Amino acid sequence: MTSPAPQPAGDRPAPPPRRRPGGRTARVRTQVLDAVLAELGEAGYDGLTMEAVAARAGVHRATVYRRWGDVGGLLADVLDAAGDDDWQPPDTGSLRGDLAALNQEIQDALTAQPPIVAALIAASFRSEKADRAQRRLWEDRYARCEVIAARAVRRGELPPDTDARRLLIAATAPLYHQLVLLRTPPDPRLPDQAATTAALAASAGAFTESPPVGDI
Amino acid sequence: MTSPAPQPAGDRPAPPPRRRPGGRTARVRTQVLDAVLAELGEAGYDGLTMEAVAARAGVHRATVYRRWGDVGGLLADVLDAAGDDDWQPPDTGSLRGDLAALNQEIQDALTAQPPIVAALIAASFRSEKADRAQRRLWEDRYARCEVIAARAVRRGELPPDTDARRLLIAATAPLYHQLVLLRTPPDPRLPDQAATTAALAASAGAFTESPPVGDI
Structure with a gap:
């Protein structure tokens, strides 16, 4: 759980998909975004390619291109997904x-x-x-x-x-x-x-x- | 004049060269670092190439490669040159x-x-x-x-x-x-x-x- 820093989906349950709750669309999104995080963690931005993400996610390359467009689209969706949570700031009493x-x-x-x-x-x-x-x-x-x-x-x-x-x-x-x-x-x-x-x-x-x- | 932010050499007299004061080495450095700043201002990091810097500076490409190695070397020298000044923080009395x-x-x-x-x-x-x-x-x-x-x-x-x-x-x-x-x-x-x-x-x-x- 975090805060003003983005918290990617890596260590917590996948965020709900925007359009079709559950089902294949949601599963593909989870697989792809998890693959983006894994690739980013291993190789940084320079190592992040649509091909590597598709391969790691086990999703057809054409699907990744159609839905996310490019690496920037993948990163934006990771960040948007990180905001789809119920995070609240700490409440310690002071x-x-x-x-x-x-x-x-x-x-x-x-x-x-x-x-x-x-x-x-x-x-x-x-x-x-x-x-x-x-x-x-x-x-x-x-x-x-x-x-x-x-x-x-x-x-x-x-x-x-x-x-x-x-x-x-x-x-x-x-x-x-x-x-x-x-x-x-x-x-x-x-x-x-x-x-x-x-x-x-x-x-x-x-x-x-x-x-x-x-x-x- | 600035402060914790780097101040490149662009708008002020060229910093003294490290080894041979004055002369051709110093002139080449000034020309090349000014060209780096101009290219960076126009095109950002992605547009910055050894070739464009050499051409703008009017300096032989081989000289730029020999002395600075790569784009990172050029940027590092720009930043080091920015620190070769007599900048002091403001003194306002409070x-x-x-x-x-x-x-x-x-x-x-x-x-x-x-x-x-x-x-x-x-x-x-x-x-x-x-x-x-x-x-x-x-x-x-x-x-x-x-x-x-x-x-x-x-x-x-x-x-x-x-x-x-x-x-x-x-x-x-x-x-x-x-x-x-x-x-x-x-x-x-x-x-x-x-x-x-x-x-x-x-x-x-x-x-x-x-x-x-x-x-x-």
Whole structure:
């Protein structure tokens, strides 16, 4: 289970198909998307071909071309399938706890082996279809996470006019920056540290319309 | 002038060559690296070839192959050249001001047209040589920025045991996350908002060894 990071179908039950529930269409989709994840994990974007996916899935090549078009179409469907789940952000009872647990999920996803989530993010720099699907997934994940701020407001931990999205970006951005761009080795303290930083800033009113900048 | 974002040589005087100051070697390097930037700005990584760079630079192909080896070698030298400058972080007189000005430089670099800095970051997902050079450049930029924290400590704005690097990552990560990964349209308020958030958290002790987590 994860969070703003995409969670491909690999380790969990296949998502429901969009059009024909059950049946052959759904089975083929599951086989093909699982094959995409396996190929991506082994060889990355450069090793991902329609032929290899069809062969691994045991599905006719023509079917894969007809339904997904190209590698970008396959990646986009993997990402869309990852969003077809009932994932909800952690609910630990405190803002800092929720953000730390969320960050831990992100760090786990970004450092998992095989590096599927990292490969999907890298692929979003190569394929416009994957890019759009990755952004849809992130948008969906961040929207689901806004409940973290709403709960904190109800508990009196945050001012009511807190901008939930800015708080969530501030809390999670250091994980992505360190692990995806700076590519530093994962630091086990980072999820909690980034959560604590965002929670401290939030308590100080950093994410309200007019932050109390005072003398800083 | 920029900051943790790489600043290629395009708009400023050529960096000094490594071995033979002045002379033909330096001129060839300048011509070739300028050609790499121009090609990258026009066509991105996929359009970047040794042949096109040599032709645009007016340099013999064999020279380009001998000296840079491949496209990754060209990109790495562009990034290394970008670090051969005397860039220093902004010095505005306050922590928040310094971080906001730094973030503005990063946002300007990441949204510049042609999108050279963005293309170099994207290339770091494709070429190991570019990846290593990009990380060297970021490391150098963040190291130079640590003076921002040191000045704030001297002014009494920050506790003496503040972890400068964590503060800088927290301040700048939202820019990279929004513009490079989430690819949201640039928000003119973001540089200042992210700086304010980090400065508020820093004032609350978020980047000291034992943050005062108290009741958050």
